[in-house]
Amino acid sequence: MSNKRKAQDFLLQFGTYFAAFFSFATLSLIIFFIFTNGVKLLNLDLITHDYQAKTHIAEPLAPNDTDYFEPEETLKAEVYYSPRWGLGLIDSIDLMGKTQVEIAYVHPSSPFQQLHDKGLSHELLSLKPDMMIIRIAYSDQPSSLARYGAEQMIDELALSNQIRELEFTIPGGGIRGSIITTFYLIVFSLLFALPIGIGAAIYLNEYAKNNRFTRLLRSFIELLTGVPSIIYGLMGLAFFVPFIINVSSATSGSILSGSMTMAVILLPVVIRTTEESLKVVPDEYRQGSLALGASKTQTTFRIVLPGAFPGVLSATLLAIGRIIGESAALVFAIGTAIKDDIRVTEQSTSLAVHIWAMMTDEPANIELSSTIAIIILLIVLLLNLLIKLLTRRFLRKVSAPR
Amino acid sequence: MTAQNPIVFQIENLNLFYGEKQALKEISIAIYEKEVTALIGPSGCGKSTFLRVLNRMNDLIDSCHITGNVTYHDQDIYQPKTDVNGLRKSVGMVFQKPNPFPMSIQDNLIYGPKCQGIRDRFLLKQIVEQSLKQAALWDEVKDRLKESALALSGGQQQRLCIARTIAMKPEVILMDEPTSALDPVATAKIEDLISSLKQDYTIIIVTHNMQQAARISDKTAFFLMGELIEYGDANQLFSTPENKKTEEYITGRFG
Ligand SMILES: Nc1ncnc2c1ncn2[C@@H]1O[C@H](COP(=O)(O)OP(=O)(O)OP(=O)(O)O)[C@@H](O)[C@H]1O
Numbered sequence: 001m002s003n004k005r006k007a008q009d010f011l012l013q014f015g016t017y018f019a020a021f022f023s024f025a026t027l028s029l030i031i032f033f034i035f036t037n038g039v040k041l042l043n044l045d046l047i048t049h050d051y052q053a054k055t056h057i058a059e060p061l062a063p064n065d066t067d068y069f070e071p072e073e074t075l076k077a078e079v080y081y082s083p084r085w086g087l088g089l090i091d092s093i094d095l096m097g098k099t100q101v102e103i104a105y106v107h108p109s110s111p112f113q114q115l116h117d118k119g120l121s122h123e124l125l126s127l128k129p130d131m132m133i134i135r136i137a138y139s140d141q142p143s144s145l146a147r148y149g150a151e152q153m154i155d156e157l158a159l160s161n162q163i164r165e166l167e168f169t170i171p172g173g174g175i176r177g178s179i180i181t182t183f184y185l186i187v188f189s190l191l192f193a194l195p196i197g198i199g200a201a202i203y204l205n206e207y208a209k210n211n212r213f214t215r216l217l218r219s220f221i222e223l224l225t226g227v228p229s230i231i232y233g234l235m236g237l238a239f240f241v242p243f244i245i246n247v248s249s250a251t252s253g254s255i256l257s258g259s260m261t262m263a264v265i266l267l268p269v270v271i272r273t274t275e276e277s278l279k280v281v282p283d284e285y286r287q288g289s290l291a292l293g294a295s296k297t298q299t300t301f302r303i304v305l306p307g308a309f310p311g312v313l314s315a316t317l318l319a320i321g322r323i324i325g326e327s328a329a330l331v332f333a334i335g336t337a338i339k340d341d342i343r344v345t346e347q348s349t350s351l352a353v354h355i356w357a358m359m360t361d362e363p364a365n366i367e368l369s370s371t372i373a374i375i376i377l378l379i380v381l382l383l384n385l386l387i388k389l390l391t392r393r394f395l396r397k398v399s400a401p402r
Numbered sequence: 403m404t405a406q407n408p409i410v411f412q413i414e415n416l417n418l419f420y421g422e423k424q425a426l427k428e429i430s431i432a433i434y435e436k437e438v439t440a441l442i443g444p445s446g447c448g449k450s451t452f453l454r455v456l457n458r459m460n461d462l463i464d465s466c467h468i469t470g471n472v473t474y475h476d477q478d479i480y481q482p483k484t485d486v487n488g489l490r491k492s493v494g495m496v497f498q499k500p501n502p503f504p505m506s507i508q509d510n511l512i513y514g515p516k517c518q519g520i521r522d523r524f525l526l527k528q529i530v531e532q533s534l535k536q537a538a539l540w541d542e543v544k545d546r547l548k549e550s551a552l553a554l555s556g557g558q559q560q561r562l563c564i565a566r567t568i569a570m571k572p573e574v575i576l577m578d579e580p581t582s583a584l585d586p587v588a589t590a591k592i593e594d595l596i597s598s599l600k601q602d603y604t605i606i607i608v609t610h611n612m613q614q615a616a617r618i619s620d621k622t623a624f625f626l627m628g629e630l631i632e633y634g635d636a637n638q639l640f641s642t643p644e645n646k647k648t649e650e651y652i653t654g655r656f657g
């Protein structure tokens with residue numbers, strides 16, 4: 001009997017240990033996977049740069065036979081330099097993870113400082129570090145291509161006397177637009193969802209009588225929490241997208257219609273969380289306020305709602321997490337256009353949808369997706385800390401200093 | 403006592419029900435101005451219920467309804483057109499458990515006046531100082547007005563609640579066992595306070611403490627099972643009660 005109990009205890013205890021370990025291990029694995037894949041591409045350029053690369057085709061002047069440009073600074077060992085052309089190149093990968101030849105150094109007197117744009121503008125261009133060379137076509141030998149690397153390109157360049165045309169890009173692939181969209185989305189979704197959600201929670205908890213109607217309303221809200229978000233996306237496509245098209249200059253899904261869809265997704269969570277926090281505000285406060293001759297509305301908005309503030313904050317946090325993480329509904333409601341120039345009445349992508357777009361690319365870009373995932377995690381972490389801080393400051397103000 | 407003070411509350415044939423259950427039965431009583439009226443009686447006899455009739459706090463309880471007449475300065479306060487917030491402003495209430503709002507001491511005091519639309523900074527400051535002084539709390543908290551009210555001791559919190567009520571410049575103050583959560587020292591302070599407040603306010607206080615009722619009240623009402631058994635001069639009620647049940651209760655031989 002006692003042995004059996006021991007065995008049972010051991011099994012159960014082992015079970016809890018195992019469950020804890022398993023959760024921890026899975027979580028660590030996910031984070032490990034994301035970091036190992038994503039950290040390569042993680043840099044400031046990715047965050048600040050435009051997505052769209054600007055490509056130019058241009059023609060430099062030919063160098064004189066006697067030209068020899070000694071670099072004015074010491075170049076890094078991995079830079080391949082052509083003194084004749086005054087150009088230093090380096091192997092690199094672009095922001096999206098593709099192999100590229102990057103410009104590391106351009107001598108101030110190099111012929112590459114003066115390029116005639118062969119496109120429509122005919123402006124004078126010059127090569128600058130960080131730009132990428134895609135192709136150099138010569139008049140006197142076959143072209144060099146970026147995919148064979150910087151070393152070969154420099155070697156071939158050294159042999160040539162005249163360049164027919166040069167194709168280069170100001171690098172793109174940054175996620176600046178998606179970051180901005182995400183923040184717009186957070187702001188607008190909260191702007192729609194918080195007042196309505198908090199208002200509904202106040203109605204349910206403070207004003208509504210407990211009758212069949214409110215019970216029905218409550219279970220309905222509960223039900224809405226479980227509806228898959230893609231269904232909200234369909235609803236957004238059917239209602240909010242046409243609505244915004246009707247009332248603004250939008251012609252398709254937009255940040256506004258996306259925010260409205262998102263707000264509907266958030267409503268049940270906001271209502272539930274706010275209501276829970278209203279419930280724990282002691283009744284003594286309400287009675288104390290009413291007994292002072294304050295009206296019901298004054299009591300609700302000046303005493304009860306501030307008392308529920310920490311709960312409202314955590315509702316906000318949950319909501320922000322949901323906004324940042326949502327993709328399925330947004331694919332419908334704002335579209336999947338990755339852009340740099342963000343307008344609230346136009347299509348664009350949030351970070352999560354950006355990941356979705358990268359993964360549906362052919363081939364899937366796991367590295368960039370993981371990098372965006374890291375950025376998302378960082379944003380969520382920061383917002384979490386911010387809200388914790390706000391809550392703590394608020395609580396310190398109202399409660400006893402202990 | 404020769405000349406009787408004017409009547410503030412006149413209650414006639416008051417019956418109060420919580421749903422089907424009757425909590426007050428045929429109560430008729432008059433409350434006099436600038437006196438301390440104590441309500442005594444065993445637990446569950448309806449003292450708190452009666453107190454809440456006077457500022458209509460029973461409105462918060464859905465199942466509660468009343469019959470009979472309750473007039474405040476000859477105005478029926480249960481008319482449909484009664485200004486309930488106005489009534490509660492002039493008939494203030496202090497609760498059994500101190501319930502300062504989770505804000506600073508100062509904000510606790512100006513909350514009520516602000517709800518009445520008073521915005522003048524100077525006036526609000528004056529209200530804070532005056533009401534704290536009247537509640538005998540000024541000296542203890544004058545340097546920490548901006549600190550949280552929850553940091554005060556229980557007795558201080560209760561006096562703050564009294565000050566908060568005074569800040570509304572009420573005429574009547576209802577107190578429901580205001581000292582039951584306090585130690586003897588804090589209790590003595592509140593009793594002194596009540597005696598001094600009597601100059602300016604009509605006070606109705608529920609208490610379980612016979613000595614307290616005898617010490618501070620001018621009139622005492624004894625409730626039993628929802629009925630008003632005896633009501634009269636405190637001295638007389640405690641020395642020579644007319645009713646047998648009253649005598650049993652105040653001498654502790656009750657039940
Ligand atoms: N909200 C309510 N709903 C239903 N019944 C209530 C409610 N409040 C009080 N009662 C009932 O009314 C009766 C009187 O209650 P009340 O609180 O007035 O008693 P009390 O004299 O103040 O008692 P105590 O000395 O314990 O505070 C009790 O039987 C109680 O159960």
Ligand SMILES: [Mg+2]
Nearest residue numbers: 449450451578
């Ligand atoms: Mg009571």
